[in-house]
Amino acid sequence: MNRICLLSMVLLVGLWGLFPDATAGQNATAATSWFDTNRLNTFVLVIVLTGVILWFVAAASSGKTFFIRKIAGLETVEEAVGRATEMGKPILYVPGLNDMDDVQTIASMNLLGHLAKIIANYESTLYVPVRRSLVMSAARETVHQSYLSAGRPDAYQEDSIYYVSDEQFAYTASVDGIILREKPAACFYLGSFYAESLILAETGNSVGAMQIAGTAKPPQLPFFVAACDYTLLGEELFAASAYLSKEPRMLGSLKGQDVGKAVAIVFILIGCALKTLEAATGNEAVSRFSEYALWLFK
Amino acid sequence: MSDTLILWIDAALTLMILSFLYRDNAFYKFAEHLFVGVSAAYWMVVGFWDHLVPNLLGKLFPSLMSGVVPVANGQAAEWHYLIPAVFGLLLLTRLVDRWAWLSRWSLAFIVGGSAGFNLPRFLDSDFITQVQSTMVPLLVFDTGGALLVGASLSHLVLVAGVICGLVYFFFSLEHDGITGKVSRLGIYVLMVTFGAAFGYTVMARISLLIGRMDSLGNWLSSMGL
């Protein structure tokens, strides 16, 4: 890893020399700095956040554990599986519409692994229709692993995880059909979704399934919240996945992002206090002070 | 003549897709598959003629292309455009299983490029400026110095909403005690936001249906109905 970075640096310097300085002539007289000083604050934040995030990722990779709060939706998973077993009905898992290059799909695979482990112990059937062939192979591998680690490799059915169609509405119509025919006791929609979210959630609702959803696509969240029993909102999807898988990359970045949020909250509070003081007193000194204090967010 | 023809094809295809509302059927499947084929080819053609020809081929082979892109006329070839040409062609190796691994090079350029573009811009526009726009006075006065209650309240809702929302998405602290209460408030603000998004999305879908109905209406009135 370090060798690759080093090699890249060398190549980068090489490229630097390769491309002639096209702007050198025009700007020679104008004594402008080569660094855009207006963006200094952004630069400082890039450095700080990069440091923090990479540090957390490295720490997580070297085995350090971090606290992550309980994610409320996760506790209902076991209940949903239990209910399905009791009723003798299957469980449906939809891993979203995007391919494996979407972080949401990767998070979804982690959650599927966790779910499969519970299902293996309960002996209920799991259906996973997918829209991309790559996702199918990833899902099969994940579920197989879970059944193995639960000590139930015999219960694993490869055919229940299958590719449907790349076309959005053809895929949706097919999943709709599965819900109507098989009447699953629980439906999980976790991953990246588009306009089909409400069609799936409505159909699941009409067969009385318990529904748990989660996506980081904000426009689809309202439909899931309104029609599902539980919804993981935005980043909760990643947090849930990191929480269960203890995957250092996800865990580390999650921690780094938390630091960023804390910085935002603190600065908003300070900024509002200073602005309020400024409005109430009209004092020049306050506004001059706040200019310095809030330089990072100018 | 061609306008009338368009009107009729338009109406036929619209009705074919709408027939899905009754149930999935052969007409719908026909229209859907036609759409997939036509749109993919359309994007390819437009991308080729509007971008590749003037921005790549015209710069690599100016004399050859001067018939189709007048811009290229009399220009010298810019050989450094071989770099994107090679990366672009490598992307197409994905179509041949044996050579597919080579497409990773171009994929690496696209993914690395998006990451490089996005990092400073999201930080600037969606983080720094957003935090800065939220730093507002919680007490708003008019020019005469009187407190404006409504405006102050609105500012309070904004600031509290952003902070509570951020606390809800904060994963390093357990949501109990004061954090729990704040994040609870955060979730209520998010629900209002989702409600607004919900209302807007409904509005959008209805508008699209109106547009379709309108063009069906044009077809009907063209028949004198």
Next chain:
Amino acid sequence: MRFPEALKRLDRRIIFLLIAASVALPLVWKPQFDDHATPIVQAIYDRMESLPAGSRILLALDYGPSTAPELDPMAVALVRHGIRKGHRIALFTLWPDGLGQINKITDDTIRAEFPDKRYGADYVNLGYKAGGGGAINTMMVNLKTMIPADALGALLDSLPMMAETRSLSDFSVIVSLTAGDPGLKEWIQFAGDIGGIPVMGGGTAVVAPELYPYYPQQMVGIMGGLKGASEYESALMLGYPDTERLEMAATVRMGPQVVSHVVIVLLVILGNIGYLLERKKSIRR
């Protein structure tokens, strides 16, 4: 308790018919509603008004036919306003299917309503470019690297209104009508926030709420969906009474929009009454 049972069993095709009727009938009987511009839309109108005549405006139609019913009326209203004010309009798109939309606007609005306006001097079609943010970024640094020629193949230097442009900063304002990614957000991130160029525009009602946090600091204003378009049309009719005789697509379509909104709200309420009655029954048991 037969009422909630009947409510529960209602065939969805009846609801489909209901919604079709709530859109179709008002299209026939054409009810008229007065509208007025809210501040976030008025800001766009005011910006167009306050620019000196002859200002260069970049109008990016970043959408395809799938969302045209919402965004076409905005494009038409903006073009009508801009040309009346004497601005020079450059049409452009980051969506391949936006090219067809540009042709529609040029044909049906500019050429039909302003026959004396000349191509190249008063308006120009810059065509489509791929790459979204990447394309905007290159246009910021050097416009003619990205767009050496217009959509018809003519050199930009040969077009009077484009000859002097070097980068996006030579436009007085960027207006993007957006159906998603890439669109207004990219124009703000890659052009507005970096070059200090005013950015404004419109979005489908799906994307508009997400863009509100940019207002007013990073975005002059935004029209959200058909309602936003109708507000702009009403501002235009107020400022330019001669436009009242023209067909205002969004204003006409507000009729069916109103009726179907009421129907949907009633459906939500009715559905929840059924749900509450049922829940009460199961609790009583």
Next chain:
Amino acid sequence: MRRNIPLIITFITGMVLILGYFVTRGPLHTLYESFSDYFAIITVFAFILGGGNLIKVHLRRIANRAKDWRYSMVTMVGFTVTLIVGMFKIGAPGGWGAAVVEPESWLQFIFDGIFTPLAATMFALLAFFVASASYRAFRARTKEATILLVAACIILLGRTPIGGWLTGWLPPELSFLDLPNLANWIMAWPNTAGQRAIMIGIALGVVATSLRIIFGIERNYLGRDE
């Protein structure tokens, strides 16, 4: 080799574009400008790849007589005709030198007559599904869902002229409860607050993901090693 070269390319591209953002001139700036131009060009090849994939998938379906293979023929015919008409500018009044989508050209005819109704109706279908879901699925199950539905109804009524009719009779001192005012207030303040919290969160997520990609920690996009 198969793994490392892509990682080096990602690192260099990412770094040049990040550093170039802060630099106003010099070789790095030139590199930044060129990479930005190249990026746009390479993304066009993605459309071609999309077309290629489509041919591959549907030809295979036709060859194997897979389920619904006859519809794959429809896709192939639509694709081929549009491609030939567009690539060779058939039926374009201006000939080779004309704009690709010229008014009165065959490609514009395909756009107006086939592409437009199909794309527009696909999305218009959602209006029906949204109506049906409003009735059958959107329930005030929890306090959260109740808040969501109430806000949605205020927006739906307040953003059309009917809102003014319903509450226009309110006395001036209660005018803030007038539905249009309420809807505008919700959009301007609580909606902005919520969207902004989400936006800040997403921005940090993008920063973290971009860093993981550039430093080669995230490699999923490269697929598995064969």
